[in-house]
Amino acid sequence: xxxxxxxxxxxxxxxxxxxVSVDFLPxxxxxxxxxxxxxxxxxxxxxxxLLPAEQGTVLYDGVDIRQMKRKHVAQKAAFLTQSRNTPSIxxxxxxxxxxxxxxxxxxxxxxADYAIARKAMDVTGCRQxxxxxxxxxxxGQRQGxxxxxxxxxxxxxxxMDEPTTYLDIRRQLQIMETARTLADEGKAVVLVLHDISMxxxxxxxxxxxxxxxxxxxxxxxxVYESGVLDGVxxxxxxxxxxxxxxxxxxxxxxx
Amino acid sequence: xxxxxxxxxxxxxxxxxxxxxLLTLLTAILSIWTGSVNVSAQQVFAALxxxxxxxxxxxxxxxxxxxxxxxxxxxxxxxxxxxxxxxTVLNNPLASPGVIGVNSSAGLGVALVCAAAPTAQRFTPxxxxxxxxxxxxxxxxxxxxxxxSRMTVVLAGVAISNLFSAGIDGVITLVPDALNGxxxxxxxxxxxxxxxxxxxxxxxxxxxxxxxxxxxQQLDILALGSDTAQSLGMSVKPVRFxxxxxxxxxxxxxxxxxxxxxxxxxxxxxxxxRILGEDNxxxxxxxxxxxxxxxxxxDLLARVLFAPFELPVGIVLAFTGAPFFLWLLLRQKGGRx
Numbered sequence: 208x209x210x211x212x213x214x215x216x217x218x219x220x221x222x223x224x225x226x227v228s229v230d231f232l233p234x235x236x237x238x239x240x241x242x243x244x245x246x247x248x249x250x251x252x253x254x255x256x257l258l259p260a261e262q263g264t265v266l267y268d269g270v271d272i273r274q275m276k277r278k279h280v281a282q283k284a285a286f287l288t289q290s291r292n293t294p295s296i297x298x299x300x301x302x303x304x305x306x307x308x309x310x311x312x313x314x315x316x317x318x319a320d321y322a323i324a325r326k327a328m329d330v331t332g333c334r335q336x337x338x339x340x341x342x343x344x345x346x347g348q349r350q351g352x353x354x355x356x357x358x359x360x361x362x363x364x365x366x367m368d369e370p371t372t373y374l375d376i377r378r379q380l381q382i383m384e385t386a387r388t389l390a391d392e393g394k395a396v397v398l399v400l401h402d403i404s405m406x407x408x409x410x411x412x413x414x415x416x417x418x419x420x421x422x423x424x425x426x427x428x429x430v431y432e433s434g435v436l437d438g439v440x441x442x443x444x445x446x447x448x449x450x451x452x453x454x455x456x457x458x459x460x461x462x
Numbered sequence: 463x464x465x466x467x468x469x470x471x472x473x474x475x476x477x478x479x480x481x482x483x484l485l486t487l488l489t490a491i492l493s494i495w496t497g498s499v500n501v502s503a504q505q506v507f508a509a510l511x512x513x514x515x516x517x518x519x520x521x522x523x524x525x526x527x528x529x530x531x532x533x534x535x536x537x538x539x540x541x542x543x544x545x546x547x548x549x550t551v552l553n554n555p556l557a558s559p560g561v562i563g564v565n566s567s568a569g570l571g572v573a574l575v576c577a578a579a580p581t582a583q584r585f586t587p588x589x590x591x592x593x594x595x596x597x598x599x600x601x602x603x604x605x606x607x608x609x610x611s612r613m614t615v616v617l618a619g620v621a622i623s624n625l626f627s628a629g630i631d632g633v634i635t636l637v638p639d640a641l642n643g644x645x646x647x648x649x650x651x652x653x654x655x656x657x658x659x660x661x662x663x664x665x666x667x668x669x670x671x672x673x674x675x676x677x678x679q680q681l682d683i684l685a686l687g688s689d690t691a692q693s694l695g696m697s698v699k700p701v702r703f704x705x706x707x708x709x710x711x712x713x714x715x716x717x718x719x720x721x722x723x724x725x726x727x728x729x730x731x732x733x734x735x736r737i738l739g740e741d742n743x744x745x746x747x748x749x750x751x752x753x754x755x756x757x758x759x760x761d762l763l764a765r766v767l768f769a770p771f772e773l774p775v776g777i778v779l780a781f782t783g784a785p786f787f788l789w790l791l792l793r794q795k796g797g798r799x
Contacts, residue, residue: 255693281695292553292687294740307683308695315679340739360694 208233208395209254209284209364213263216253222261223249225419231364231395236386238406239399241416241439247399248289251366255286281308285357287367298344298352299337302328305359327358331385347378354385364395371400383409403444407431407455415439431455486751489758493531494523496762498770525656532664533655534761534775535754537716538726540667542753543674543746544712545727548598550681550742551705552605554612558727559594559713562619566626567597568717569647573633577640587663587718594714597622598706650723651774652761663715670711671750677705678743685740723757723776725783730756732790
């Protein structure tokens, strides 16, 4: 399990995340919400060791990330980044790169690596594109390939930074469904989202960020009841009982 | 269209590689066979297997055309791979050792050492490498330290390239004999290259090529972007540095005997990627062969076009390379831009 303890971090001359503590629990989908620039993505980067901590610690199963080799971090946590390069290669090849942390120099990917990559492509529903160049895929299909690459890393924790942005609604729901599947398999799944309704509906826990601080981290019900989202996003969040369970929607705030 | 081509090449993979190897061999033979003096096929063969080393024909083959062909093959391979590596490491398809000033910084090193210590010719590849390394690190610092855009990096490279070129011109003006060993240094050419002169640079190129080939997987991961590469467990900074050192060694070694050859490092990797896609092992291997073929053919053209007068190969490279590059750029419009 990955634990963040009193973490302060950011970029030279600019603190972005301030004194944040949170545990990424196995078997749960944790969604981080907050306005742009509130520190969600930065927290993910620090959790993965892409940004050094200024204060506080990041623990992987109790071990400080600073004492770990990058390769070992990559065997425990995968990251679906927000902006990505799309080199002109076949999808399967792309997903295979998820096995890189397990590759010892200069060996080639093994049969087992291929099997894991194909299985990951089954999970995200992009197996039929395995011999297609990723440049030829639609945005949604490509996202499936990237997610498969992260899954091929076979880690206990999966971080996704705005995985649903630019996708059509069906694809967005598929991503949420995949997140749920992974959590049911016992993984800790951490997503940064902008869609409040989707987050409240699909998460086990919600972390609410404002100005680099984690204001609250609790179940969707408690977060909704606390009204903290209304303040952070300057909207009214409402809940409605529907035949499909509780649904949440936002309306503009009346002054 | 692109996809069609890639898939059809996948199907005929072995044919493609056999063809490329044959083409390399054919180009080499043609380059040794052809020139302003007529030498028969038998004479070439006799000279190459060591049966005849004394006749005029044999001497032309052994001491002019063979070194020249080797030089063209090596320079082409080195610059093409250097370009392929630099493009991936800087994540910038417009970069190449020529464009970002690595060639000219290597050239300045060569000019300086030739002017200061004319007897130290053995060390020119090493000095050229150090010059190239300085150029490459300057660009790396610029692109990462400031977070400059790709276009800014290319423009900065053009500025740096001009600065070092001015330095070379300065040295040549002040010490006119400095580069007499290498005629056509500014435009690049192989006139008068000897095996002895070539040997140290050749080892440097072959060694660097071998190491780069073993790092193709690292290049693949690097091409996914820095954050993804790190989250896949790669220590991006040292890997990037090592690859740039190798790219500098390749470009520097080529510059040390061939001068400032333009366009090879830019267009060969581009052309290769268009045909093969962006898996780095095949791209690097095809760049080695393709770069060698391209430069050797251009050199052949340079020798026969106005025979008995010879052009520096750099002129032919520019005349074939520039239109080809423009064509590549314009074709890309509407593609993945």
